[in-house]
Amino acid sequence: MTGQEDPRALIAIACRVLKANGHDDYVWGHVSIRDAAGRGTWMKSSGLGFEEVSADDVILIDDEGQIVEGDRPRHAEWPIHTEILAANPHLNAVVHTHPPHAIALAAAGQPLLPLSHAGTLFTPPEVPRFDLTANLIVDRGLGAALAGVLGDQRAAFMVNHGIVTAGASLEEAVVRAVLLENACRQQLLALQAGTPITAPDARASLAKRATVWPPGHLQSLWDYLVRTLPTTEQGASL
Numbered sequence: 017m018t019g020q021e022d023p024r025a026l027i028a029i030a031c032r033v034l035k036a037n038g039h040d041d042y043v044w045g046h047v048s049i050r051d052a053a054g055r056g057t058w059m060k061s062s063g064l065g066f067e068e069v070s071a072d073d074v075i076l077i078d079d080e081g082q083i084v085e086g087d088r089p090r091h092a093e094w095p096i097h098t099e100i101l102a103a104n105p106h107l108n109a110v111v112h113t114h115p116p117h118a119i120a121l122a123a124a125g126q127p128l129l130p131l132s133h134a135g136t137l138f139t140p141p142e143v144p145r146f147d148l149t150a151n152l153i154v155d156r157g158l159g160a161a162l163a164g165v166l167g168d169q170r171a172a173f174m175v176n177h178g179i180v181t182a183g184a185s186l187e188e189a190v191v192r193a194v195l196l197e198n199a200c201r202q203q204l205l206a207l208q209a210g211t212p213i214t215a216p217d218a219r220a221s222l223a224k225r226a227t228v229w230p231p232g233h234l235q236s237l238w239d240y241l242v243r244t245l246p247t248t249e250q251g252a253s254l
């Protein structure tokens with residue numbers, strides 16, 4: 017788990033999992049892990065697609081965004097990561113991507129419904145919507161505002177931009193990102209039918225969540241996603 021293995025290698029694997037599961041957007045999107053020694057935040061560097069990232073392409077930044085380890089360039093949106101981690105001492109990882117179905121659903125103004133196993137993981141309550149800006153999160157104030165909208169939840173829509181997920185581990189944050197995009201895709205498919213969508217009510221959805229998503233299940237999904245990566249990508253980051 018996070019903190020017990022090389023965060024750079026874990027970030028490289030996480031990038032490949034995201035690439036293979038609907039989060040590809042050219043060279044955009046990034047993931048991070050809190051440094052176990054308190055030196056800052058490990059983060060994917062900029063200019064590379066998810067499938068290109070190796071351990072050597074991961075940098076360590078401090079709370080001001082200064083690179084303290086690594087020689088690759090930094091993503092402009094580093095405050096997403098540092099501010100969410102600063103606001104949530106119990107969390108250790110953040111994912112920010114631009115998945116198409118989540119962007120479409122959020123832009124349509126539709127709240128995510130618990131119409132599938134994936135959706136039940138996130139709602140109720142309603143998935144937060146950050147709509148202060150659709151532009152990049154390039155300063156600490158905007159990062160803090162995003163962290164405020166996320167609150168104590170672990171996923172949020174960034175309207176007309178993307179999503180952010182967080183977790184106690186990077187594995188958890190990545191699986192949440194994958195499931196959020198799946199849930200949004202399923203809802204958009206249901207909407208195309210043009211008939212009312214059925215979904216469990218709040219109480220039933222929470223009861224279902226307890227059954228479908230017991231502790232440790234997100235880790236099981238992570239293990240599956242890593243096992244089923246194309247073999248060329250499994251070895252590429254080691």
Ligand SMILES: [Zn+2]
Nearest residue numbers: 045093177178
């Ligand atoms: Zn972005």
